[in-house]
Amino acid sequence: MTRVCLIGAPEVNLRYELLSRETARAALATYDLHEPYRNSLELETVSVGAAVSLLNDLNWYLVRFADDALVKSPSISETEWLSRKLATAVREGDIRPEETDRYLKVYGVDDDELLDPMYLARVDGRVPDYDLYDVDETLRVRVTESEFGE
Numbered sequence: 001m002t003r004v005c006l007i008g009a010p011e012v013n014l015r016y017e018l019l020s021r022e023t024a025r026a027a028l029a030t031y032d033l034h035e036p037y038r039n040s041l042e043l044e045t046v047s048v049g050a051a052v053s054l055l056n057d058l059n060w061y062l063v064r065f066a067d068d069a070l071v072k073s074p075s076i077s078e079t080e081w082l083s084r085k086l087a088t089a090v091r092e093g094d095i096r097p098e099e100t101d102r103y104l105k106v107y108g109v110d111d112d113e114l115l116d117p118m119y120l121a122r123v124d125g126r127v128p129d130y131d132l133y134d135v136d137e138t139l140r141v142r143v144t145e146s147e148f149g150e
Helices: 014-019 022-028 048-057 059-065 084-091
Strands: 002-008 040-045 066-072 081-083 103-110 113-121 137-142
Touching: 002 014, 002 048, 014 022, 014 040, 014 059, 022 059, 040 048, 048 059, 048 066, 048 084, 059 066, 066 084, 081 084
Parallel strands: 081 137
Antiparallel strands: 002 040, 002 066, 066 081, 103 113, 103 137
């Protein structure tokens, strides 16, 4: 199964904002929603295509209430997420799945909260350490070259 994780903007309650609006609530009605990180929503879809379609359906709300929209497909990586833009490029065949792992946006994770991201490039198969905060856990998001360092 492909997973989608929506990261809320700090000044809003993402769950409330999405579920209080009829169109977003209808789009999410068939999914089992979880909150893996503070102010986030995670759900499972059947494929990268279905995940991208759902994100497109929710776009009006995501622009206003979310800081990030992530997709994780075990056919691409068991441990790393894809940015929405990268997932869309993979779905449309613009980027091959095996070409997605060079550029990363890495969040620190502390007490179920995502901390400021750091942009890192994989060099010789290795990812430099996240060093913005002292954390035991990170969340890696593969991004497109154009998103790298935005």
